[in-house]
Amino acid sequence: MTLVTFSLPVWAGGDSSDGHSHEAPAPLPVSQSVTPRAAATTEEFEVVTSLEGKKLVVYVDRFASNEPVTQAKVEIEGAGLKGVASETTPGTYVLDVATPLPPAKHPLTISVEAGDSVDLLTATLDTSASVTNEVHTHGWSEWAVWVLAGALLLVAGILFAARRRKRAKKGI
Numbered sequence: 001m002t003l004v005t006f007s008l009p010v011w012a013g014g015d016s017s018d019g020h021s022h023e024a025p026a027p028l029p030v031s032q033s034v035t036p037r038a039a040a041t042t043e044e045f046e047v048v049t050s051l052e053g054k055k056l057v058v059y060v061d062r063f064a065s066n067e068p069v070t071q072a073k074v075e076i077e078g079a080g081l082k083g084v085a086s087e088t089t090p091g092t093y094v095l096d097v098a099t100p101l102p103p104a105k106h107p108l109t110i111s112v113e114a115g116d117s118v119d120l121l122t123a124t125l126d127t128s129a130s131v132t133n134e135v136h137t138h139g140w141s142e143w144a145v146w147v148l149a150g151a152l153l154l155v156a157g158i159l160f161a162a163r164r165r166k167r168a169k170k171g172i
Contacts, residue, residue, distance in 0.1 A: 036101075038108060038123035045069065045112050045119050049076075051101065051127065058085050058093040060112055068092070072114035079106030079125060103128040 036051040041063055048059045056076065060069040068091020075084050076095050085093035106125045112118070 036125055036127045038125040040110065040121035040123040042119045042121055044117050045114075045121065047110055047112065047121050047123065049108065049110070049123060049125060051097070051125060054097050054100075056081065056085070056095045056097055058095070058110065060091055060093060060114075069112065069114045072112055074113075075111040076108060077111075078108040081108070101125070101127050 038049045040047050044063060046061045046063045046066070050057045050059075058074055058076065060072060060074060061067060062069060070090045071087065072093070073084060074087075074093040076082070079101055080099065081095060081097065083095050085095040088094050104127060106127065108123045108125055110121045110123065112121065
């Protein structure tokens with residue numbers, strides 16, 4: 001009986017003649033939210049911008065060492081924005097966005113002045129595809145596998161209990 005219990009999963013779904021396929025399953029869609037980003041580099045600086053709600057967050061690093069640029073003057077212009085971003089943490093600067101940006105590709109000009117270094121960077125912030133919502137669904141075959149596994153576990157438990165009861169009656 002044990003051989004039948006353990007061999008059942010092997011033959012349960014192995015026949016492709018009844019419509020089953022042995023191809024790799026299609027990837028499942030995932031629900032995700034992606035914030036619009038833009039990046040630009042020069043020999044001196046590396047800048048990544050991210051639109052997070054009503055704030056444009058700008059991360060400024062040294063290109064060669066990737067260390068955050070602190071106490072810099074970061075000016076942003078474009079997409080209806082114009083202003084100096086304030087430093088919130090080392091290398092992170094924030095500019096408030098008064099009105100939401102419409103879905104489009106927005107060119108930005110970012111001026112970074114840190115000590116003796118001054119640089120002008122251009123980037124394009126794409127807000128056209130900022131959110132993707134797809135539903136993750138389970139097919140009937142996934143549920144069938146779980147039901148079959150549960151049924152096999154239940155049968156194995158019943159057989160184990162019956163065997164223990166039979167041994168207990170014999171006094172072994």
